[in-house]
Amino acid sequence: MIYFVIRRLLFAVVLLFVVSFFTYVLFTALPTNPAALTCGKNCTPEVIARNEVRLGYDQPIHVQYGRFLKGIFAGRTYGPEGASVHCPAPALGYSFEYHECVTDLITRTFPVTLSVAIGAFVLWMGIGVGLGTLAALRRGRWQDRFATTFSVVGISLPTFFFALLAILVIVIWGGLLDFPQYTGFTENPIKWFSGLLLPWATLAILSASTYVRLTRNGILEVMNEEFVRLGLAKGVKRRTLIIKYVMRAAMVPIVTIAGLDFAALLGGAVITESVFNLPGMGKLSIRAVTDSDLPVLVATTLVAAVLIVVANAVVDILYGFLDPRVREKV
Amino acid sequence: MSTPLISIRDLHVSFHTQDGVVKAVDGVSFDVMPGETLGIVGESGSGKSVTANAIMRLNFGTQVDVSGEIIMNGKNLLEVDDDELRTLRGRQMAMVFQDPLTALNPFYTVGNQIAEAYLIHHPKATKSEVREIVLNAMVKVGIPEPTKRMDSYPHEFSGGMRQRIVIAIALVNNPQLLIADEPTTALDVTVQAQILELIGTLQEEYGSAVMLITHDLGVIAETADRVMVMYAGHAVELANVDELFETPTHPYTVGLLGSVHSLDDSSRGALQTISGTPPSLINLPTGCAFHPRCRFELGENSLCRTEAPQLHAVGKSRSACHLPESQLLQIGAKGGV
Numbered sequence: 160m161i162y163f164v165i166r167r168l169l170f171a172v173v174l175l176f177v178v179s180f181f182t183y184v185l186f187t188a189l190p191t192n193p194a195a196l197t198c199g200k201n202c203t204p205e206v207i208a209r210n211e212v213r214l215g216y217d218q219p220i221h222v223q224y225g226r227f228l229k230g231i232f233a234g235r236t237y238g239p240e241g242a243s244v245h246c247p248a249p250a251l252g253y254s255f256e257y258h259e260c261v262t263d264l265i266t267r268t269f270p271v272t273l274s275v276a277i278g279a280f281v282l283w284m285g286i287g288v289g290l291g292t293l294a295a296l297r298r299g300r301w302q303d304r305f306a307t308t309f310s311v312v313g314i315s316l317p318t319f320f321f322a323l324l325a326i327l328v329i330v331i332w333g334g335l336l337d338f339p340q341y342t343g344f345t346e347n348p349i350k351w352f353s354g355l356l357l358p359w360a361t362l363a364i365l366s367a368s369t370y371v372r373l374t375r376n377g378i379l380e381v382m383n384e385e386f387v388r389l390g391l392a393k394g395v396k397r398r399t400l401i402i403k404y405v406m407r408a409a410m411v412p413i414v415t416i417a418g419l420d421f422a423a424l425l426g427g428a429v430i431t432e433s434v435f436n437l438p439g440m441g442k443l444s445i446r447a448v449t450d451s452d453l454p455v456l457v458a459t460t461l462v463a464a465v466l467i468v469v470a471n472a473v474v475d476i477l478y479g480f481l482d483p484r485v486r487e488k489v
Numbered sequence: 490m491s492t493p494l495i496s497i498r499d500l501h502v503s504f505h506t507q508d509g510v511v512k513a514v515d516g517v518s519f520d521v522m523p524g525e526t527l528g529i530v531g532e533s534g535s536g537k538s539v540t541a542n543a544i545m546r547l548n549f550g551t552q553v554d555v556s557g558e559i560i561m562n563g564k565n566l567l568e569v570d571d572d573e574l575r576t577l578r579g580r581q582m583a584m585v586f587q588d589p590l591t592a593l594n595p596f597y598t599v600g601n602q603i604a605e606a607y608l609i610h611h612p613k614a615t616k617s618e619v620r621e622i623v624l625n626a627m628v629k630v631g632i633p634e635p636t637k638r639m640d641s642y643p644h645e646f647s648g649g650m651r652q653r654i655v656i657a658i659a660l661v662n663n664p665q666l667l668i669a670d671e672p673t674t675a676l677d678v679t680v681q682a683q684i685l686e687l688i689g690t691l692q693e694e695y696g697s698a699v700m701l702i703t704h705d706l707g708v709i710a711e712t713a714d715r716v717m718v719m720y721a722g723h724a725v726e727l728a729n730v731d732e733l734f735e736t737p738t739h740p741y742t743v744g745l746l747g748s749v750h751s752l753d754d755s756s757r758g759a760l761q762t763i764s765g766t767p768p769s770l771i772n773l774p775t776g777c778a779f780h781p782r783c784r785f786e787l788g789e790n791s792l793c794r795t796e797a798p799q800l801h802a803v804g805k806s807r808s809a810c811h812l813p814e815s816q817l818l819q820i821g822a823k824g825g826v
Contacts (some may be wrong), residue, residue: 170492217501268552292665293723339673343500384591385586385588385592386585386591386592386594386595387592388547388592389584389592389593389594389655389658391547391578392545392547392578392583392584392595393579393583393605393606393609393612394575394576394577394578394580394606395575395605395607395609396575396609397571403594403597404594407596408594408595408596449776482595482596483595483596483644483645484595484642
């Protein structure tokens, strides 16, 4: 098992290098000249050309990538001499749009995205697994029909539609909540909570719908397994049977999918953050796209990729712990 | 004659499906005597497994109707409540399933699973007691190095070893009735013999009655004391094992025996088959369910086509056939093995 964990982690590191390289190459291959962003509107081509040399954008791509990597581990100084800026390690680039180190931008926006993701995750797992279990145990009855309807509606509604609907009904008509606004958890936990309630609900409805189906089908499938019948034949109590036999087996795939979904959400909930005007990573990357802010774009993409790769590794290792059959095979 | 351990009277099990009502078991009655081995034989879909599951009440859902009586220790198992049923399952009666590869919970060690079966019915047992019981059970079913193997997971065992574990689970509470539903079908031939022998040995040791469900007449011949032959949800013949093979008293049994190849009898030539296919359980033929395939059927407007035959004494056996006793005995004498 330890051997498996070590191997899995080494593989993750290799994968990260590959991902970072392709991300970097992909974005620098865009026709936008990153040097054009270094000075204002009245830039002359000469200034741009000079800045291009100073920033190293005239270098071949592997040299640029090498400097980028070096920056991550050792920090890097950007900008023309005299007006240069130093970003300490891990330096992911410098945004001339924000006039800030990209790493600072990310450390500022990540807590917002993390808050959004954690709340939504708790909510959707609770609703999804809870409702899915109920539906499976009361198969064919009204609870099942309710859960199925919920999941169809939830999956069909686009995020932005549900988000706008929630704002209209709850904030504008109902006046039940203030317009969602991000407040740091350490600043004011109550405001943090009430401000994030609608974004959480918006994200949770969509994901919970998928998890209702996953859970319901998973449980029904396991219930038909022979080992569950053997449990019954042993005289196991229904409650024990559901928990120790059915849920134990049905949860394994769900836990692993949930890990990946959570990581994907940490990369930024683009639509939700935009609609609710939350200053998270999703919004940061959307702005970077519209502004052609390449350093930010590369960094946010890379961070999202890192989260997915890490989550993948964690999930794989977790799977080994959850399922003894996987443990042996690796 | 002693009192039966379990009496099944007029058992009906039907499943409601989209295509109609499937009458899987249609009025079956039989007894199992203490300590005996009752073989139940029949082709797929004849209602053998459904009967077994009905006794354990394992096939109860909203889409199933079960009626009749299953009397054990003076109680009708179809009427006891869930709590009482739980005290019977695993304690008075236990079951061994067909496929040992899927019958064990893959997430727990085999030791844990045997211990669970014991603890459910002996909740006050101490840890060391349970450990002793588990080790003992594993030794009895012939698992080598039980102290080491009790912490292994099911996937670390071969099919035969897993079936031994399932048997250990079934017998750990010393039940009066062991229902073995095709216990050897999923195993290869050499392991089959070992498992049957194991069941036989343990049965002698514990004095349990065994209901052995199989489609394999060879298994029946080797292990059963009495045999019930099922066809399309009905019991068509009930006989002692020797009588069944020597003088079968039902045309279906004759057909079944004729379809088995015998190594020491090369003179018989080609294997016989029973023409036609088993009937749809949704739309059973009128009268005797076997009449469309029966070589001896009495013809139009005869009882065979209008009235379902009941089990009655024919020679030393009981047969559900409208043919006169003398004719049945004559057919049987030719059709025996």
